[in-house]
Structure formats: structure tokens, C-alpha cells
Amino acid sequence: MNSEDALSQEEAPLTIAQMAERTGLSADTLRYYEKAGLIEPVGRSAGNQRRYAATDLDWVEFLLRLRTTGMSIADMQRFARLRADGKATVADRLAVLREHRSGLDERIRALQQNADALDKKIDHYERLLSPRPETERI
Amino acid sequence: MNSEDALSQEEAPLTIAQMAERTGLSADTLRYYEKAGLIEPVGRSAGNQRRYAATDLDWVEFLLRLRTTGMSIADMQRFARLRADGKATVADRLAVLREHRSGLDERIRALQQNADALDKKIDHYERLLSPRPETERI
DNA sequence: CTAGAACTTGGAGTGCACTCCAGGTCAAAT
DNA sequence: ATTTGACCTGGAGTGCACTCCAAGTTCTAG
Numbered sequence: 484m485n486s487e488d489a490l491s492q493e494e495a496p497l498t499i500a501q502m503a504e505r506t507g508l509s510a511d512t513l514r515y516y517e518k519a520g521l522i523e524p525v526g527r528s529a530g531n532q533r534r535y536a537a538t539d540l541d542w543v544e545f546l547l548r549l550r551t552t553g554m555s556i557a558d559m560q561r562f563a564r565l566r567a568d569g570k571a572t573v574a575d576r577l578a579v580l581r582e583h584r585s586g587l588d589e590r591i592r593a594l595q596q597n598a599d600a601l602d603k604k605i606d607h608y609e610r611l612l613s614p615r616p617e618t619e620r621i
Numbered sequence: 622m623n624s625e626d627a628l629s630q631e632e633a634p635l636t637i638a639q640m641a642e643r644t645g646l647s648a649d650t651l652r653y654y655e656k657a658g659l660i661e662p663v664g665r666s667a668g669n670q671r672r673y674a675a676t677d678l679d680w681v682e683f684l685l686r687l688r689t690t691g692m693s694i695a696d697m698q699r700f701a702r703l704r705a706d707g708k709a710t711v712a713d714r715l716a717v718l719r720e721h722r723s724g725l726d727e728r729i730r731a732l733q734q735n736a737d738a739l740d741k742k743i744d745h746y747e748r749l750l751s752p753r754p755e756t757e758r759i
Numbered sequence: 760c761t762a763g764a765a766c767t768t769g770g771a772g773t774g775c776a777c778t779c780c781a782g783g784t785c786a787a788a789t
Numbered sequence: 790a791t792t793t794g795a796c797c798t799g800g801a802g803t804g805c806a807c808t809c810c811a812a813g814t815t816c817t818a819g
Contacts (some may be wrong), residue, residue, distance in 0.1 A: 493704040608715040
């Protein structure tokens, strides 16, 4: 999805605007996430402006994965805190991820089921629209 | 999912509490939906209490399908209004449903993709936890 | 050196989808 | 006749996840 990611090894840090562009989050949301403890205090320029490292980008992309799969800010905060607490919490983090993962399966399953039901409804509407089946022509 | 549904042909209408139980919505939410125009004004008892017919239940279950597949209240309002406007809007309703359906496919796809990425992360954590690969034993 | 764009902060405001509440009505049971 | 409980209404309040704002500072291009 991102051809520039390959370059992000020891690249120059990103300004908040660049970070916003790459993640799709607004600068406001990036600050909000940091204030909320989702992102640990990020590097600063001499003049106190944020400079995001490649690892920050990776982490935000991971957060976005959690978010789009339905994790709340509160749960992401818990995860971020575990992460900040270092290697000792790896087992805990694994447990959280597994839990989230299985809930995700459940939700995908439900979505599929509802999609199937919607298809039936759509069929129904299509039949209402076609004036007659028109079998036995010719 | 519901073995009682088969009986709901010409059954006695439901009170709001019974409706809440069957749909999983709260009584407050049922009233809210009605006030918002999602449910058309429902039948009343002599004493002005709501009595939901089987068709109301079907409709609410359909709304719930739209909701769990991510449709906003505002969009459901539009759909409900089309429905209230009768047969002339069938084509419009079909269009809305098709649109929603394809967005749904998109979201399921994205969810799957993110689920796969989470699986990788989980693998990563699992490898961190198992002290050593332990190849070449015996 | 300076103009203007981009950044900083704390805090207020927004939109969504409910959820709760107060004060009142109605039906059934004691 | 009265208590109890389910229901009614309009409207206020909640939690979430941002989003916007004002006033001030810093960065960058000319």
C-alpha cells in the first residue's frame, strides 16, 4: 500500500504534517493520541516541534489497525501502557491481541451473515422491479 | 437465530418491553428510533401504550441489520422515509441497498486484511515468548 | 531581516447514538 | 380504594472520538 515505506530505515524524522499525510490522521488527532498516551512522547526539534521517527510511524500504523478492527481508545491505551512497560508484558500483550483477534473473527462472521441477508433483501427488491418473470418466451 | 419467529404471523402485538427483549434494543432506544422517524408511528393500546405488530418487528430487525453493518442513523432515516413513500421508491431503495452492500464488502475485505496483519503481529509475540526455536534436538 | 506558513498549548465545542430522568397516566392485584 | 409496576412525554445528560480555536512561537524562503 505504501511504496515509500521501504525507504524508512534511517530516514529524516517527519513533521506532524508529514505524519498526518502518511497515516491519514489529522495533526489534531496525532496530538490527541499523544496526549491520551497512545503514542509515547515523541521527539522534538530545537524549537519544540514534533519530529516523528520511523518507529513512531510503525506504531501509529499498528494503532490504526487496532482502531479499524474496532478497538476503543481506552483499550488501545491499556495496550500502549503495556508496551511502555517493556518486555515483561509481552505475554499480556499477546493475550490482549489474541482476545481482540478472536472478537474480530466473530465480527467478520456476523458481518458476512448480515451481508447475506441484505443480498436476499436486494433480490427481493429486484424482483419487485422486474415487472414479470417473463418465463416461456418464444 | 430465532425459533419463535415462525409463530409471528397473526400473533398478539408486543408491548415495548417485549419488543425490547426480542430485538435487544432498550425501550428507550425503541422510542428514540420512533421519534427519529426510523420506525413509523406504531399502534397504541386504549391507554396510549405502544403495541408492536409482527411487521414492526421485521422492520426493526432489518434496521438492526443495517446498523450492525455500519449504516448511520441519518442514512437509515433516509431509507425509512423512502419506504414510507411507498412503491414508487423501490428503485431508490434498491440503489441505497446496493450501495451499502458494496461498501460492506469493502469493509469486510479491509477487516480481513487487518486481521491477517494482526496474525503476523501475534506470531511475532509468540516467537518472542518461546525462548529458542530449539531446532536440531536429538 | 522579514513575511508568512507551520507549529505549539490548553481548553472548548461537535456529532453521534443513545441513556437517563422527572413527573404523570393507566391497568391489574390486593 | 390503593398500591404496584409498566408505560407515557419532553428534555437533559453521557461517553466516545475527535475537531476547532485563540494566542503565541518557530521555521523557511526570499
